[in-house]
Amino acid sequence: MLRELQDKILKLKKEKNIAILAHSYQSTDILEIADFRGDSYQLSVIAKELDCETVIMCGVKFMAETLKMLSPEKKVILPIAQATCPMAEQISPERVVQFKKENPTFKVVAYINTTAELKAVCDVCVTSSSALKIVSALDTKDILFIPDKNLGAYISSQLPQKNIVLWDGYCPIHDAVTVKDCIEAKQLHPNAKVLMHPELPPEVLAYGDVIGSTTAIINYALDTDDECIIGTEKSIADFLKLQKPDGKFYLLSKKLMCPDMRMTTLSDVYAAMISDSGHEVILSDELLAAARKPIDEMIRLGG
Numbered sequence: 001m002l003r004e005l006q007d008k009i010l011k012l013k014k015e016k017n018i019a020i021l022a023h024s025y026q027s028t029d030i031l032e033i034a035d036f037r038g039d040s041y042q043l044s045v046i047a048k049e050l051d052c053e054t055v056i057m058c059g060v061k062f063m064a065e066t067l068k069m070l071s072p073e074k075k076v077i078l079p080i081a082q083a084t085c086p087m088a089e090q091i092s093p094e095r096v097v098q099f100k101k102e103n104p105t106f107k108v109v110a111y112i113n114t115t116a117e118l119k120a121v122c123d124v125c126v127t128s129s130s131a132l133k134i135v136s137a138l139d140t141k142d143i144l145f146i147p148d149k150n151l152g153a154y155i156s157s158q159l160p161q162k163n164i165v166l167w168d169g170y171c172p173i174h175d176a177v178t179v180k181d182c183i184e185a186k187q188l189h190p191n192a193k194v195l196m197h198p199e200l201p202p203e204v205l206a207y208g209d210v211i212g213s214t215t216a217i218i219n220y221a222l223d224t225d226d227e228c229i230i231g232t233e234k235s236i237a238d239f240l241k242l243q244k245p246d247g248k249f250y251l252l253s254k255k256l257m258c259p260d261m262r263m264t265t266l267s268d269v270y271a272a273m274i275s276d277s278g279h280e281v282i283l284s285d286e287l288l289a290a291a292r293k294p295i296d297e298m299i300r301l302g303g
């Protein structure tokens, strides 16, 4: 049944010249039929080069928006309109504008997990893999980092020369992991390396052997012969097991499951292909131009 649906999607994809992009946190059955898999920024860059009119982005809303910003001429569809990242809206654009007025020496750095409206009022975007490089390259000491206080705190710990003010936002999935979870996982798997995403709280990151983006975690886990405890969304552990069946991968905590990332099913992808259902990302020219600026700045600074 599942295989049948996957075959239908693969056939339709060719007939209609549609590209399917899937964030690494998507379910395995979607990852299997996607043309490309990766993090939100990697996928946006890939989409730019694709020779197709329509792209289906399996992930959450800010990812589809970022893709649209880099490929405004393409039709970008998010199969499920309700799939959003709660962290992306934890600060309003008005608050950022107000902060900038009150603190003119500051530059505002936005994690890519933000809405288009938020990006439009920020100075530069970062991904979890580029944040250190970009923040370090900024020509100002004073920085407001939004919205993820955990990623911001990690960057701040690595760049003590910068004055980084953190917003009180967080990923509710990663932020829920505790020190107790780390101790239990280490007791169960004492020889395993602990690979952690910097969206985890600082006291949890203290237990990490490797701290890095989703891509860095995947690359490390695929390369090593060690057992690995995976400290990010469960789908990464599932993906690793699929890629390396003889590898030993354990999830750091059962809490690491994002309901928004799991909202899109294979049937939703199929429905979006046959009936143009789903949510087409429409951004006004003005918003598109303003939101694109911090992305371009990220690219200029080597992100």
Ligand code: SF4
Residues within 6 Å of the ligand: 060, 084, 085, 086, 087, 088, 113, 171, 172, 173, 174, 233, 258, 259, 260, 261
């Ligand atoms: S895992 Fe966290 S950051 Fe990623 S989409 Fe879910 S809520 Fe947002």
